[in-house]
Amino acid sequence: MSAMTGRIAYREHGGWGVGYLALVGLLGALVVAGLGGAYVMETEGHWVSGMSHRIVWGTPHVAAVFLIVAASGALNVASLSSVFGRALYQPLARLSGVLAISLLAGGLAVLVLDLGRPDRLIVAMTFYNFKSIFAWNIFLYTGFFAVAIVYLWMMMENRMNRFSKPAGVFAFLWRLVLTTGTGSIFGFLVARQAYDTAVMAPMFVAMSLAFGHAIFLLVVLAAAAGTGRPLGDEIVRRLKNLLGIFLAATLYFVAVQHLTNLYIAERRGIERFLLADGGVHTWLFWVGHVALGCLVPIALIFSPATAGSRRAAALAAALAVLGGIAQIYVIVIGGQAYPMVLVPGMEVTGSVLDSGIAAYAPSVYEIALGLGGVGIALLMVTFAVKVLPILPETLADAPPEKA
């Protein structure tokens, strides 16, 4: 069965091939592992995880923040089509919306399942402290679901197509606020030298554009290959070039953040830790995030030698995803590992809560929960491709044929 919108023909993935079933099985296994990890942490208590009173938020939060931030960016292509009128991206707008919803669902699932009392989700939905940016984010996240679903409906229902632009504009603004809110979760932490900066908000916006776009590019490449649909070089070239710009924007904000902190004397300790003495955090920052996550992908994208290579584009996107995870790991874990100032100018000893760098080794349960979120997100997309007409029949460079 296929659905027509204008001159673009969409078609569900029809086959039940071994590859599709294997993918569903793999993603399903990740989901089961994630649920298992959450179950163990909830029944035994979080002491079985690597988290502690010092590392309050751990690997599940790295995964959750990454997926939520990426969800916003996954909507880039739909926004480019609806808001900025780029017709080239219109065939992929539906997939963009579905991916955004799926990534958000995966991220929120991880966030909720890591709560100390996930059974009190109804409390989180009924008791609000409106001074809390976290409370605002609950609205922003749940609202994003509604906004993105309505937007998707406007795009997929012919009679509603005329509303897709205003819906797209609303969704675009919503996701900017959403990532601003997510960044502000850290930016508003006045007590911690690693955070407490307004640049967190725009930095998270840039990160969302990059991470979500990278995942989207990978999903498009995989979906086209997996469903046997033609994919033109032009759309790949445009998508990867955009990724390069978003990665450069991310680097810009990261540079602004650290250069600003280096000028603040009281923050030189945390900066020295993250940028020079922080062991795994320093490695993840320079090698994982800056080099492999940004500079190498940018080189792969814009270097004449690799600019035309689809494999190079896929590698750049994959590196951007891994680099993004490394970046959020450094922000979330590295930012907590360095001890907070208790008495300015004084050394503090005598308690593991105050002295030294906090140790953290993610437990298998945390990793499983984080991967479970990835599994939920990708399983939703895989299922959606099967049952909904969200993938165009062709993405060849030539304009799609009229039906």
Add this chain to the structure above:
Amino acid sequence: MTALADGGLARASCECTPSGVTRTTMELSRRELMRGAAGAVLTFTIAPGVTLLVGSGLAAAGLTPPPLNIRREDSLAAARPPGTAVSPKTRWGILIDLAKYADVGDAAVTACRNEHGWTGHGRPATDPQWIRNVTVRDPKTGASRVLPVFCQHCENPPCVDVCPTGASFRRADGIVLVDKHTCIGCRYCMMACPFGVRFFVHENVTGQKPHSPRGKGTVESCNLCVHRLDANKSPACVEATNRAKPGTMIFGDLNDPNSEIARAVGQHVVLRLRAELGLDQGVLYKGLTQ
């Protein structure tokens, strides 16, 4: 504490158990009641701790209708003594003389642990430490001091600001508490607290004290021995340290100029931890930099 804040025409008081169950009572004088009877007065309980009082009779009685959302700190305020509301005119505080504290060892920690029943499992990174002793040392001079660190009961508590459900709240008399019924265990308050004095309950708890409920998956911290305060007793740490060395901790009402703590604060240089954050803590230290 008054829920109807208009010149004392009405008196309202709230009582709560340590577990947070709230009972709100309103007392109107006969004259006020008669005036109020001129119009219908309807009272709805919207949610636990939130009461909506409507009716033209309120205006006729010269009463200002209460706000729709009564502040949680009001609704959860405990009576002290029973039947009397907690007053926002009171600001509980502790002044710690660090010169004397050096001689009391773990008295405060032990007293707190015994009072509230928090125990460790040999895992310092995840065991609760409602109060802990730390050593601060000036790296330039080598001078050092031991000081107890526990919830600082801030006037402007970041933990309360960031709590998404309002489970972290500040009682009218300045005590910062956690409502164990609405804490979802997100730990954002732990991220926000500058002093590292909030603790996530990482494992099952046993041997709980009825006056100090705890629960796996929720956050807890020093509650200034609110149950003792409401029984007109000072916090356990204060009692224990002063027994070991008189005058180590002065507990009292910072807002009462005649209280011992207010007079001591007026006579000595006292410091707050991370004073630059402007949190205006109720816990003050004397001798931190001497």
